Amino acid sequence: MTRVYNFSAGPSMMPLEVMEHARDEFLDFKGIGSSIIEISHRSKDYIAVASEAERDLRDLLRVPDNYRILFMQGGGRGQFAAVPMNLMVGTGKADYITTGNWSEDACTEAGRYGDARAIKADYRNDDGLISVKTDLTFRDDVDYVYYCDNETVCGVEFSDIPDVGDRILVSDVSSNFLSRPVDVSRYGLLYAGAQKNVAPAGLTIVIVRDDLIGRAMKCCPSIFDYKILADKDSMFNTPPTFCWYMAGLVFKWLKEMGGIEEMARRNREKADFLYGFLDSSDFYRTAVAPEFRSRMNVPFFLKDESLNDKFLAEAKAAGLTSLKGHRILGGMRASIYNAMPMEGVKALVSFMERFARN
Numbered sequence: 001m002t003r004v005y006n007f008s009a010g011p012s013m014m015p016l017e018v019m020e021h022a023r024d025e026f027l028d029f030k031g032i033g034s035s036i037i038e039i040s041h042r043s044k045d046y047i048a049v050a051s052e053a054e055r056d057l058r059d060l061l062r063v064p065d066n067y068r069i070l071f072m073q074g075g076g077r078g079q080f081a082a083v084p085m086n087l088m089v090g091t092g093k094a095d096y097i098t099t100g101n102w103s104e105d106a107c108t109e110a111g112r113y114g115d116a117r118a119i120k121a122d123y124r125n126d127d128g129l130i131s132v133k134t135d136l137t138f139r140d141d142v143d144y145v146y147y148c149d150n151e152t153v154c155g156v157e158f159s160d161i162p163d164v165g166d167r168i169l170v171s172d173v174s175s176n177f178l179s180r181p182v183d184v185s186r187y188g189l190l191y192a193g194a195q196k197n198v199a200p201a202g203l204t205i206v207i208v209r210d211d212l213i214g215r216a217m218k219c220c221p222s223i224f225d226y227k228i229l230a231d232k233d234s235m236f237n238t239p240p241t242f243c244w245y246m247a248g249l250v251f252k253w254l255k256e257m258g259g260i261e262e263m264a265r266r267n268r269e270k271a272d273f274l275y276g277f278l279d280s281s282d283f284y285r286t287a288v289a290p291e292f293r294s295r296m297n298v299p300f301f302l303k304d305e306s307l308n309d310k311f312l313a314e315a316k317a318a319g320l321t322s323l324k325g326h327r328i329l330g331g332m333r334a335s336i337y338n339a340m341p342m343e344g345v346k347a348l349v350s351f352m353e354r355f356a357r358n
């Protein structure tokens with residue numbers, strides 16, 4: 001068996017140790033004679049898995065007691081709708097800081113439920129790099145302010161939490177969840193689709209402050225109503241049991257690695273290594289201003305774009321896959337989530353050096 005370094009933006013590489021653990025107990029989970037995917041979500045064996053995963057996540061992120069963790073379905077786009085249906089219920093207004101396609105799409109979706117105003121914060125600076133305005137003004141009477149902490153496609157990440165005064169802050173952290181510590185108490189709500197840093201696709205994790213639960217619009221489907229989910233411990237309907245189990249294994253793996261602080265150190269090191277190389281090269285160029293470069297998704301371009309196909313074919317032959325950039329930005333993109341080891345980034349940089357030389 002040969003495993004490649006897979007730079008996919010999601011679904012993406014999972015930690016090898018987690019995959020091996022899941023494989024080893026796949027047919028017979030802890031001696032019960034059935035697979036974890038074959039048993040009821042209401043069985044005592046499964047409930048133990050689910051609650052342990054929640055406890056581990058709470059520990060890892062130091063989630064305060066007045067926040068609920070919901071294990072939902074519907075992905076990031078489900079939350080584009082669920083967030084306004086649950087929270088845009090006071091004045092019916094929300095301000096959306098947009099820094100790329102995911103926050104723009106979230107704003108458009110929220111517009112179906114109320115007055116969602118886009119505050120376009122991304123722009124091209126004098127060097128043609130994507131940058132982000134930070135002196136933003138918000139309406140006083142919004143139900144919340146929304147932003148995307150890491151724009152997966154264009155590789156724009158916030159290094160600081162935007163200052164929104166005492167307004168409720170909501171963030172889509174789908175593509176940098178668990179990649180660095182986060183002060184949950186600064187947020188009303190955080191959510192992440194699992195398919196990048198947590199688990200296979202199919203699970204969405206929502207961390208929401210107690211007092212924001214229980215106010216959903218009448219039109220909100222029950223499966224998206226945070227109160228119904230919270231009251232039923234995320235088992236109102238059949239949850240994605242395999243994904244939740246896999247998430248639990250990833251949380252254990254993170255704990256064994258030294259927790260989120262250690263993961264953040266490794267992620268910084270990987271990103272610095274890759275950006276350092278890109279900055280030193282006159283064959284490649286980056287897309288984003290240094291202060292806003294994502295540590296997770298690194299878009300880059302060959303200065304001679306006619307070599308793109310050759311680059312991708314040779315990278316693949318060298319065991320480096322899924323480097324093609326998203327169609328919105330073009331070029332290349334290396335997604336280097338938690339599960340990508342430093343060796344993978346080094347292998348990529350060596351290949352890129354070789355390719356440039358040849």
Ligand SMILES: Cc1ncc(COP(=O)(O)O)c(C=O)c1O
Binds near residue numbers: 010150152153172
């Ligand atoms: C930051 C971000 N938000 C939302 C989404 C949409 O997620 P989903 O495909 O789970 O609906 C994605 C998908 O890649 C994403 O990267």
